[in-house]
Amino acid sequence: MDFSDFIAVVHKQFGLNLGAYKEKQLKRRIDNLRCSVGVDNYKEYFALLCTDPVQRAKFFDKITINVSEFFRNSDIFQALEKIILPELCSSRRKLKIWSAACSNGAEPYSIAIILNDGFPGISYKIDATDIDSNILAAARVGVYDEKAVKGVSKARLQKYFVRDNKGFYRVTPEVKRHVVFSRHDLLGDKFKKGYDLIVCRNVMIYFTRQTQEILYRKMYDSLVNGGVLFIGATENIIQYKDYGFEKVSHWFYRKSCPQQEVRHLEVR
Ligand SMILES: C[S@@+](CC[C@H](N)C(=O)[O-])C[C@H]1O[C@@H](n2cnc3c(N)ncnc32)[C@H](O)[C@@H]1O
CATH class of the missing domain: 3.40.50.150 (Vaccinia Virus protein VP39)
Incomplete structure (x- = not known):
């Protein structure tokens, strides 16, 4: 499974359309997260997301980037x-x-x-x-x-x-x-x-x-x-x-x- 296959299965499974996000920065963030849990391929990482709610939550957190503050700028x-x-x-x-x-x-x-x-x-x-x-x-x-x-x-x-x-x-x-x-x-x-x-x-x-x-x-x-x-x-x-x-x-x-x-x- 390559990165584009991973994006496709994530879309199908979780309804999250990662194909619309800029690929380079998205891949970097996902790869960092994947490596941090010791997984070296997308197939295994997708399986982990399907079975482990904690890792799934971390994954969604990484994608959504919730930084905000009052009167920003x-x-x-x-x-x-x-x-x-x-x-x-x-x-x-x-x-x-x-x-x-x-x-x-x-x-x-x-x-x-x-x-x-x-x-x-x-x-x-x-x-x-x-x-x-x-x-x-x-x-x-x-x-x-x-x-x-x-x-x-x-x-x-x-x-x-x-x-x-x-x-x-x-x-x-x-x-x-x-x-x-x-x-x-x-x-x-x-x-x-x-x-x-x-x-x-x-x-x-x-x-x-x-x-x-x-x-x-x-x-x-x-x-x-x-x-x-x-x-x-x-x-x-x-x-x-x-x-x-x-x-x-x-x-x-x-x-x-x-x-x-x-x-x-x-x-x-
Ligand atoms: C960096 S925050 C921006 C918050 C606020 N607008 C601000 O400027 O302070 C980005 C937000 O976009 C949301 N987001 C990312 N993808 C989205 C999508 N496809 N549809 C709606 N919200 C999305 C994230 O969950 C996150 O809360």
Whole structure:
């Protein structure tokens, strides 16, 4: 069994479409993990994944990479707060938001905090999704260590978190009630429509160029006219025009809206 056979059997057995991930980095991560358990071929490693739930969990963990934190890349969140959201809210009282590949919930909760703080007349709901059910369970609990909340201002820490006696921070119900978590595989599940804002950060980097193209087009279809796609700090949508987007800045792309003049923002 070679690596491509391994990918095919994993897809068939576990429904995880690894063929859509960038092969070189994926192979390196899987090989590291396989070697760390002393297995020197893919056939044996696949058999191990089928029979050993602990190794299977480790494998899924390695693929999903759940790193996240509140207000990740704070300057870009500033642009969201000061420019993108005011503009979106100038023409609507209700916002429908999707945080795709939301990991431990720090991302959707950050957006809820911003909206709660600065946009009192706006009602909003955030669909927060990820492929990894374990991380979603943690996200629903909403308890974070010091490192995850290092980007949260002192005032917001006091207002939106309760610190327990072990030094962990629990998100308040006021923030939680706006966020609904559910499992969603970007590579296999249907995309809902009608979003004013889609936040999809730090997951596309793992996918092949071809898969990225398909997903950006699907995200375009999921946005309302004038809706915005918010991407990760190290990401860039080069062919945004082909998908129908206008570039608002490096990290924000708007679904073309004929009635609205495009504002090009200087956020960095
Ligand atoms: C590095 S985290 C990004 C978290 C957050 N968006 C951020 O930028 O802080 C990547 C997340 O993508 C999720 N993921 C990986 N493949 C996915 C897929 N096919 N569908 C949905 N989520 C996926 C992982 O489970 C992980 O939680």
